[in-house]
Amino acid sequence: MTRVQPWGGVAGKRVVITGATNGIGLAAAVELARRGAQLTLVARSESRAADVVRRIQAERADAQVDVLLADLASQASIRRLASEALTKYPSIQVLINNAGAIYARQQLSPDGIELTWAVNHLAPFLLTSLLLDRLKASAPARIVTTSSGAHEDAAIPFDDLAANRGSGGWGFPRYGQTKLANILFTAELARRLAGTGVTANAYHPGFVASGFNRNNGLLMRIGMAITRPFARSTDQGAQTLVWLVDSEEAGRTSGGYFFDMRPATPSAAAQDLQAAQRLWQLSDDEIR
Numbered sequence: 116m117t118r119v120q121p122w123g124g125v126a127g128k129r130v131v132i133t134g135a136t137n138g139i140g141l142a143a144a145v146e147l148a149r150r151g152a153q154l155t156l157v158a159r160s161e162s163r164a165a166d167v168v169r170r171i172q173a174e175r176a177d178a179q180v181d182v183l184l185a186d187l188a189s190q191a192s193i194r195r196l197a198s199e200a201l202t203k204y205p206s207i208q209v210l211i212n213n214a215g216a217i218y219a220r221q222q223l224s225p226d227g228i229e230l231t232w233a234v235n236h237l238a239p240f241l242l243t244s245l246l247l248d249r250l251k252a253s254a255p256a257r258i259v260t261t262s263s264g265a266h267e268d269a270a271i272p273f274d275d276l277a278a279n280r281g282s283g284g285w286g287f288p289r290y291g292q293t294k295l296a297n298i299l300f301t302a303e304l305a306r307r308l309a310g311t312g313v314t315a316n317a318y319h320p321g322f323v324a325s326g327f328n329r330n331n332g333l334l335m336r337i338g339m340a341i342t343r344p345f346a347r348s349t350d351q352g353a354q355t356l357v358w359l360v361d362s363e364e365a366g367r368t369s370g371g372y373f374f375d376m377r378p379a380t381p382s383a384a385a386q387d388l389q390a391a392q393r394l395w396q397l398s399d400d401e402i403r
């Protein structure tokens with residue numbers, strides 16, 4: 116845990132957010148724009164991003180919203196995105212790694228990496244690494260990653276990170292591994308950032324009625340529709356994210372895991388700092 120400089124809220128700050136074309140990220144983007152953030156939406160669909168820009172500007176006519184296109188499944192696309200962001204923005208004070216997905220079938224990314232791992236873990240790892248010097252130069256700065264309570268029963272398969280062998284290479288077990296990886300990544304990132312004025316935190320948004328798991332066929336869509344009445348709204352799901360980005364209080368912690376705007380205790384596996392360092396090294400090898 117590190118003490119950092121005063122923050123002064125998100126107004127006027129450059130915020131790069133992934134996964135803001137739907138669900139939790141969209142709700143957060145609308146609220147952050149309302150609070151005066153200068154937003155950069157990272158999106159893979161130009162038309163969906165344009166819809167979000169219109170929606171934000173309907174809420175706040177003078178909102179400053181840029182769009183950078185990238186498919187976060189592809190490392191080449193992430194590298195292009197980072198290069199554009201570094202050219203365009205002399206300072207970046209907030210990076211929100213929010214995009215994420217679950218896949219009911221085992222699939223590979225364009226780089227030949229299991230897709231859940233590529234999108235949910237390696238994409239934030241690579242994007243953060245590429246923007247890190249700019250974030251440090253813009254300090255105080257914040258990095259927030261959307262994890263999940265789904266990490267709780269997971270363990271990182273260190274002997275088979277690519278999930279090439281055995282079970283658990285897709286669906287909920289794999290999703291849980293990636294969300295555990297988000298917390299371990301955040302812990303090691305915070306350790307490496309100590310004293311720089313850049314904080315790194317992760318959070319669980321709760322069970323949220325979003326577009327999540329709607330990419331996995333009719334049965335899954337029906338399942339999500341049935342459970343929808345038990346889910347919170349996307350605005351509620353985005354509350355902790357907005358708080359982590361905007362509030363003075365959240366800047367007092369780095370390496371934390373939050374739920375409902377309070378520190379939460381993640382699983383024992385998520386508190387294993389040696390595992391966090393090991394995962395960092397192995398992830399570094401996967402982005403070269």
Ligand SMILES: NC(=O)c1ccc[n+]([C@@H]2O[C@H](COP(=O)([O-])OP(=O)(O)OC[C@H]3O[C@@H](n4cnc5c(N)ncnc54)[C@H](OP(=O)(O)O)[C@@H]3O)[C@@H](O)[C@H]2O)c1
Pocket residue numbers: 133134135136137138139140157158159160163185186187188213214215216234261262263264319320321322323324325326327328
């Ligand atoms: N919903 C829940 O109950 C819940 C609970 C815990 C944690 N979470 C986490 O919350 C985060 C947001 O999910 P959500 O529930 O808001 O789901 P969502 O409505 O499906 O939104 C996911 C967002 O990620 C983007 N995305 C997915 N794959 C991408 C890729 N390859 N490249 C670029 N963007 C990509 C989507 O873009 P498109 O519009 O192009 O598809 C969309 O903007 C995820 O990290 C998820 O793991 C969700």
